[in-house]
Amino acid sequence: MSWRLFRLSALSVLCVLALWAIVTEGGWIDRRFLPSPTDIAVQAAVLVGQGYIGTPLHSHLLASLARTFVGFAVGASIAVPLGLAIGYSERLHALITPFLAALRPIPVIAYIPLVILWFGIGEFSKILLISLTSFLYVTVNAAAGVRSVSADLIRAAQSLGVSERQLFMHVILPESLPYIFAGLRIGAAVSWAVVVAAELVAAQSGLGYMIMDAATFFRIPVVYVGIMLIGLIGFAIERVIAALERRFVHWGNR
Amino acid sequence: MPGAEHARIQVERLSHRYSRNAETVSALEDVSLAIAPGELVSIVGPSGCGKTTLLSIVAGFIPPTAGEVRVAGAPVSGPGRDRGVVFQSFALFNWLTVQENVEFGPRMRGVRVAERRERSDQLLALVGLTRFRNRFPYELSGGMKQRAAIARALANDPEILLMDEPFGALDAQSREMMQEELVRIWQSSGKTILFVTHSIDEAIYLSSRVVVFTFRPGRVKHVLQVDFTGDRFDPHIRTGRDFIRAKASILDMVREETLKQFSAESQA
Numbered sequence: 001m002s003w004r005l006f007r008l009s010a011l012s013v014l015c016v017l018a019l020w021a022i023v024t025e026g027g028w029i030d031r032r033f034l035p036s037p038t039d040i041a042v043q044a045a046v047l048v049g050q051g052y053i054g055t056p057l058h059s060h061l062l063a064s065l066a067r068t069f070v071g072f073a074v075g076a077s078i079a080v081p082l083g084l085a086i087g088y089s090e091r092l093h094a095l096i097t098p099f100l101a102a103l104r105p106i107p108v109i110a111y112i113p114l115v116i117l118w119f120g121i122g123e124f125s126k127i128l129l130i131s132l133t134s135f136l137y138v139t140v141n142a143a144a145g146v147r148s149v150s151a152d153l154i155r156a157a158q159s160l161g162v163s164e165r166q167l168f169m170h171v172i173l174p175e176s177l178p179y180i181f182a183g184l185r186i187g188a189a190v191s192w193a194v195v196v197a198a199e200l201v202a203a204q205s206g207l208g209y210m211i212m213d214a215a216t217f218f219r220i221p222v223v224y225v226g227i228m229l230i231g232l233i234g235f236a237i238e239r240v241i242a243a244l245e246r247r248f249v250h251w252g253n254r
Numbered sequence: 255m256p257g258a259e260h261a262r263i264q265v266e267r268l269s270h271r272y273s274r275n276a277e278t279v280s281a282l283e284d285v286s287l288a289i290a291p292g293e294l295v296s297i298v299g300p301s302g303c304g305k306t307t308l309l310s311i312v313a314g315f316i317p318p319t320a321g322e323v324r325v326a327g328a329p330v331s332g333p334g335r336d337r338g339v340v341f342q343s344f345a346l347f348n349w350l351t352v353q354e355n356v357e358f359g360p361r362m363r364g365v366r367v368a369e370r371r372e373r374s375d376q377l378l379a380l381v382g383l384t385r386f387r388n389r390f391p392y393e394l395s396g397g398m399k400q401r402a403a404i405a406r407a408l409a410n411d412p413e414i415l416l417m418d419e420p421f422g423a424l425d426a427q428s429r430e431m432m433q434e435e436l437v438r439i440w441q442s443s444g445k446t447i448l449f450v451t452h453s454i455d456e457a458i459y460l461s462s463r464v465v466v467f468t469f470r471p472g473r474v475k476h477v478l479q480v481d482f483t484g485d486r487f488d489p490h491i492r493t494g495r496d497f498i499r500a501k502a503s504i505l506d507m508v509r510e511e512t513l514k515q516f517s518a519e520s521q522a
Contacts, residue, residue, distance in 0.1 A: 156346075161334065
């Protein structure tokens with residue numbers, strides 16, 4: 001983005017912030033429902049300094065991040081090999097695709113009541129939900145990646161004398177990487193959304209829990225700070241994976 | 255059949271049918287062709303004449319419905335590194351540098367680093383890509399990509415090079431440059447080359463023989479001996495009298511087949 005356009009973006013953000021400050025500080029909107037930017041900034045400073053009712057902010061944050069990370073790691077590490085296998089074998093594709101197709105349109109948060117019923121409200125339930133989320137996105141993308149490998153590319157490799165195993169490891173796998181990374185990126189973003197949703201319903205820690213608890217006791221600025229933190233961290237997660245993507249699939253989309 | 259017993263590529267009574275939309279399409283019918291070692295033979299014909307199918311069968315990508323292809327006397331049963339293939343789509347490995355692409359074949363069969371580096375250095379010099387050895391394919395122009403693909407196909411030192419419209423995706427100028435390049439590579443390497451193209455001009459310029467195919471089912475309509483080997487690097491060769499005469503006769507034949515293609519498509 002050029003400097004001119006960047007300035008335009010900055011100006012636009014400042015205007016909205018100013019408008020927000022005016023309508024809230026000026027009393028047009030009830031600050032109990034929409035706190036002013038300064039209210040939120042002050043609340044953020046308090047949370048960082050003192051934590052939320054005795055628990056430091058970073059431990060809520062870490063609780064959410066740890067669940068996401070573990071769930072995502074479990075889901076993705078099953079999904080990548082399975083997705084590659086489904087993409088490679090038409091039979092396996094026929095066997096497994098109906099279930100993936102049935103599960104994929106269902107938002108994972110719809111399972112929260114069932115998962116609580118089966119496994120209670122412990123860590124396992126939340127990690128299960130996140131694993132399932134990332135699993136679905138990554139599997140489908142990895143399979144699509146394998147299927148996107150062009151016939152010419154496979155034929156070129158075969159004419160160069162590769163074995164079946166070499167074809168898979170040295171041609172199909174790298175050629176599928178852009179798709180796999182796209183799946184990881186979306187999977188991680190949705191997992192982060194799901195962890196917060198799960199914590200809203202049933203948790204004793206985490207950003208979702210903090211927001212829900214604060215809303216129950218009408219500590220509205222805390223709710224806003226929590227929401228903004230979720231946004232910031234979601235953004236950071238996406239940036240981290242995008243950086244990994246640039247590092248490992250430099251040829252993607254070209 | 256000229257020198258059938260010494261042929262590098264022997265295509266014998268080859269037929270190929272496949273079904274499309276519950277309809278059987280006969281792509282090739284009773285095609286026989288013998289290509290001598292060191293020959294460069296082009297196949298021309300309208301789209302749907304089965305020329306790419308023939309090349310795919312020789313490469314071992316698809317089995318024929320009937321007939322047989324023998325390479326140096328042995329029947330073809332699948333793809334193999336004795337037959338290097340060059341595609342219109344380049345089919346380069348985007349995650350590897352140009353040099354790594356060239357070394358792919360030797361690396362897969364376990365050739366030592368020093369040895370395959372030496373070989374790839376030679377080939378990169380041959381195709382004029384030495385300065386671009388550390389670039390990735392997506393950083394190259396179309397002509398450079400195809401030169402890299404040719405070097406990659408030559409890295410296993412195959413006796414045969416199969417080329418499927420290799421210059422079809424290039425602009426007219428790079429196309430002529432690549433044709434000259436190919437003649438140079440062909441003359442210095444002594445490979446047997448089977449070359450499929452739409453371009454009659456290209457076929458006459460490159461080949462020792464031009465095979466004209468009929469439209470569906472693909473049969474050998476005519477084989478024309480055209481040897482412009484002596485003066486291929488003369489820039490005016492393509493406008494010389496003999497060249498134009500050869501071009502006119504092939505043009506008539508291809509046109510006849512293209513009209514069949516058109517009427518078949520307008521009936522469909």
